[in-house]
Amino acid sequence: MDITITGRGVGIPDRFEDYATEKAEKVEHLAPKSIALEIKVCRHHETHGNAGDDRVELTLIGPGPIVRAEAGAGDKYAAFDLAIDKLIERIRQAKDRRKVHRGQHRPTSLREASADGFSVTDITPASADLIDQVATGSVPVTGESEEDWSPVVIRHKVFPSTRMTQTDAVDHMELVGHDFFLFIDAETDRPSVVYRRKGWDYGVIGLEETADELAARR
Known part of the structure; x- marks a missing residue:
């Protein structure tokens, strides 16, 4: 390498x-x-x-x-x-x-882990007292100051369109560390986006052209 x-x-x-x-x-x-x-x-x-x-x-x-x-x-x-x-x-x-x-193993979902008190994982849930202290502000949570923080940050990027399956799109999204990934669905030829939901669950949103748009392209 x-x-x-x-x-x-x-x-x-x-x-x-x-x-x-x-x-x-x-x-x-x-x-x-x-x-x-x-x-x-x-x-x-x-x-x-x-x-x-x-x-x-x-x-x-x-x-x-x-x-x-x-x-x-x-x-x-x-x-x-x-x-x-x-x-x-x-x-x-x-x-x-x-x-x-390939069906070799299935990861433990958050619901399954929490139902058993996280006994099958290395996760130790926070105590109710600690959660209450954070919620009331008695335990400070570090972060950016208000004067440095802005709610609107827009970054512009343009990529060439790529045809791939939904499974490949999920792999590409995870490998670049993003929460979503734009692609052309190889099965439907639709512009689509795959996005992360919870745990190992993902969603796919596709765009369907209207009759007017199809006629304009022709």
Whole structure:
């Protein structure tokens, strides 16, 4: 697997290259057919008196769908650790989904786990007292300040249309870490979007052209 590291607005020392290359061995072990791992590091400029953060973007290229992950932190090493953990988790989840498709195992749903008091999982539910303290504000919850927060963030991206099955669309969505994925349904030829619901449940929304639209295309 080829590894390329590029920096935008930030230098890439030999120490970071060695660190990233060593960490990437786990990715190659989980995805041995991978062709290349692209690592991009950029520096976010200082804003509102806050120090700029480093951001790492990872793109795993192979014979199958592209896998992406990104993260930001106070330095490039911490950001890389967060990003590669996300990448590894998405690779593992993709393997689990393939096993589910083949009928090898079925994951435990949230309803099944909670019905048995989470005894079959490593999840420890929060106590009623703690939930009440968080709800009443007696236990502070950290987050962005009101002056830095904005409810409207719009990012524009354009991708070439791709025909695929609904199952492939789910795999692509999970591998890039999004909550939805746009595609052309190979069975219906409709522009469609697959989206995450709860747990391992997904939904698909498709667009159907009207008679007027079909006539205009002809």
